[in-house]
Amino acid sequence: MSPAIASRLLIAPAGILAAGLVFAAIAPGFLSLGNAGSIAGQGWVLVLLATGQMFALAARGFDISVGAIAALAGTLAAMAANSFGLVGLLAAPLVGFACGTLNGWLVGRLALQPIVATLGSLVALKGVALLVSDDGQAVPLVDAGHATSLAFDPVLGLPPLAWLALACVLEAQFLLSHATLGKRILMLGANPEAVGLVGADAGALQIRAYQLCGLFAGLAGALMTARAGAGLPTEGAGMELQAIAAAIIGGTALSGGVANAIAVTAGAFFVQVVLTGLNLTGVSPFLAQVTVGLVILGSGLMDTALRSFLARNRQPKDISP
Amino acid sequence: MSSFPLGDRGPSSMPAILRPPAILIVTALLFGLAALAVPRFGTLGNIENVLRIAAILGIVACGQAIVVILAGIEFSFGASAALASVVIVMALPATGVVGAFLLGGLLIVAIGMVNGLLVARFSVPPVIATLGMLMIASGLAAWLAGGLPIDAPPSDTFSWPARGRVLGIPVPILIAAAAFTLLHVLLARSRLGRGWYLVGANATAARLAGLSVPRLVFSGYAVAGLFCALGAVILTSRVASGQPMLAPNLPFETIAACAVGGLPLGGGRGNVLQVVCGVLIVAMLNNIVVLLNLPTAYQLILLGTLVVTAVLLQRDWAFLGQAVRLLTNGRRG
Numbered sequence: 001m002s003p004a005i006a007s008r009l010l011i012a013p014a015g016i017l018a019a020g021l022v023f024a025a026i027a028p029g030f031l032s033l034g035n036a037g038s039i040a041g042q043g044w045v046l047v048l049l050a051t052g053q054m055f056a057l058a059a060r061g062f063d064i065s066v067g068a069i070a071a072l073a074g075t076l077a078a079m080a081a082n083s084f085g086l087v088g089l090l091a092a093p094l095v096g097f098a099c100g101t102l103n104g105w106l107v108g109r110l111a112l113q114p115i116v117a118t119l120g121s122l123v124a125l126k127g128v129a130l131l132v133s134d135d136g137q138a139v140p141l142v143d144a145g146h147a148t149s150l151a152f153d154p155v156l157g158l159p160p161l162a163w164l165a166l167a168c169v170l171e172a173q174f175l176l177s178h179a180t181l182g183k184r185i186l187m188l189g190a191n192p193e194a195v196g197l198v199g200a201d202a203g204a205l206q207i208r209a210y211q212l213c214g215l216f217a218g219l220a221g222a223l224m225t226a227r228a229g230a231g232l233p234t235e236g237a238g239m240e241l242q243a244i245a246a247a248i249i250g251g252t253a254l255s256g257g258v259a260n261a262i263a264v265t266a267g268a269f270f271v272q273v274v275l276t277g278l279n280l281t282g283v284s285p286f287l288a289q290v291t292v293g294l295v296i297l298g299s300g301l302m303d304t305a306l307r308s309f310l311a312r313n314r315q316p317k318d319i320s321p
Numbered sequence: 322m323s324s325f326p327l328g329d330r331g332p333s334s335m336p337a338i339l340r341p342p343a344i345l346i347v348t349a350l351l352f353g354l355a356a357l358a359v360p361r362f363g364t365l366g367n368i369e370n371v372l373r374i375a376a377i378l379g380i381v382a383c384g385q386a387i388v389v390i391l392a393g394i395e396f397s398f399g400a401s402a403a404l405a406s407v408v409i410v411m412a413l414p415a416t417g418v419v420g421a422f423l424l425g426g427l428l429i430v431a432i433g434m435v436n437g438l439l440v441a442r443f444s445v446p447p448v449i450a451t452l453g454m455l456m457i458a459s460g461l462a463a464w465l466a467g468g469l470p471i472d473a474p475p476s477d478t479f480s481w482p483a484r485g486r487v488l489g490i491p492v493p494i495l496i497a498a499a500a501f502t503l504l505h506v507l508l509a510r511s512r513l514g515r516g517w518y519l520v521g522a523n524a525t526a527a528r529l530a531g532l533s534v535p536r537l538v539f540s541g542y543a544v545a546g547l548f549c550a551l552g553a554v555i556l557t558s559r560v561a562s563g564q565p566m567l568a569p570n571l572p573f574e575t576i577a578a579c580a581v582g583g584l585p586l587g588g589g590r591g592n593v594l595q596v597v598c599g600v601l602i603v604a605m606l607n608n609i610v611v612l613l614n615l616p617t618a619y620q621l622i623l624l625g626t627l628v629v630t631a632v633l634l635q636r637d638w639a640f641l642g643q644a645v646r647l648l649t650n651g652r653r654g
Contacts, residue, residue, distance in 0.1 A: 123622075124624070128618070135616055155568070229648075241455075286461070289463070290459075290460035293460060294453070295453075301439075303445075
């Protein structure tokens, strides 16, 4: 791993450390064990969304529909769970996968710009979620007790669903670093022409990347439903932005080709630490939203700065002043 | 497959004679069909209603069109309009109606300038910059208003931009006409507009030709903010309150209007007639959903589908043939 990439991946952990120190100084109770536990339990929806987003970014794509996918998948999963028991929550990743397939097909086969394709599905899926839920009514889980206990009661330190999310993240990282599919997706992001030279179908790889993105968004939707004890069709607006910020802070390059699921997880927890810390200092949740906006802008600036830094360092030494 | 059969994408080669009639015909067809098939659509009252809604959408869409021509995209319009409406209502007692409208409008222009600065000087991707600004502006709006709408004291001056009439014509429609004229002059007659087309079509070429790309991009986002400011004043006047959730779908609707009108989201092309027609189509479809008593969720589904199909169609009118090939081969030609 080149030092340039390593420095990208270290930004999120450094950010967590810095934010932790700041909030430890200004927020009473931030450093308590209970608070650490609450952060460790809460961040996983964002982790899953950000990991999905990471696949889209890695393939030089972009998915602004992940929040809408999560909301729709979570709502449909709540309905399925009410008919078939808690196993029905597994419908969420399936719905997410289907939505991701649609996005992937629009980008990979019809060659739409990622932003156009996913903007279209963002708006349309929002509409579908309202439609199936009688204009945005929450769908309460019949078996909400079991679902919330899976999402909240720690077993060996983390709630069972958080362990599941962690397993998914590790699986994602394994896919990127060891599986052909993951390596090809990274290659597609780094150099789209090279993919054709090794005989892979770039369009098919894009479809796979968006499918993975949708799948993880669906998992996030299932987790949201389990945590709330209800399917929330209008939840998830704004989550896509946090997910994009978390993925970029987690070292994913907006220009594609660089991605690491563990670092993205750290990026998501950075956002969660900031949100929890602000909450503890008694800042209005609306100002916390402003802060997330600033974090998004900051992540964009960071990505640009890193890119121009790398470009400068790639030039021969003798032209440098 | 040639995606751009029209050669170079500069404003001069815009098929000004060929393309606009096509979109005009589509708009007229939709109007005719709706008037025949949808009850109450063709009544004078309803048409005025559609035009009023299209007016606000159209004014803001003028701003979106500039950004789209620059190969960018603007998501912060709805949130900055909401922030402006809150600021306008809060400033009202201190500044009077005109001062408050000016203040709110300047705020949106300032937000546009910040977006322009981020995109032009710091090369932040437009999506990231404007989405971040969306969160900041809507967070600030909700914080200032305490999360709830705040009512404006009713007054004739305050409601004039939305409800007034001049020579029998509603003020929003007049302002929209003025906005479209201004956009036309900017795009077709000014050096600024010519620069925007060149930057949108090929930023590198524009830079090599000696244009100051950052300055053009910055001015584009600032002028876009100006159009959004006009729309926000009318919106605030219409709801007579400061609403932290004023128009969350405004960016989507304006992007859809541009896409439906036939502006390539890759930038470099587009004219006023396309924007007008795109706006009318989006406004008519929204109105049809309401008249047919369908849940408003259908508006969203329609809007999303519209964006995707419109982009597919305008990219390549031979798309239908392509779809057939896709079905027969399973691969894109």
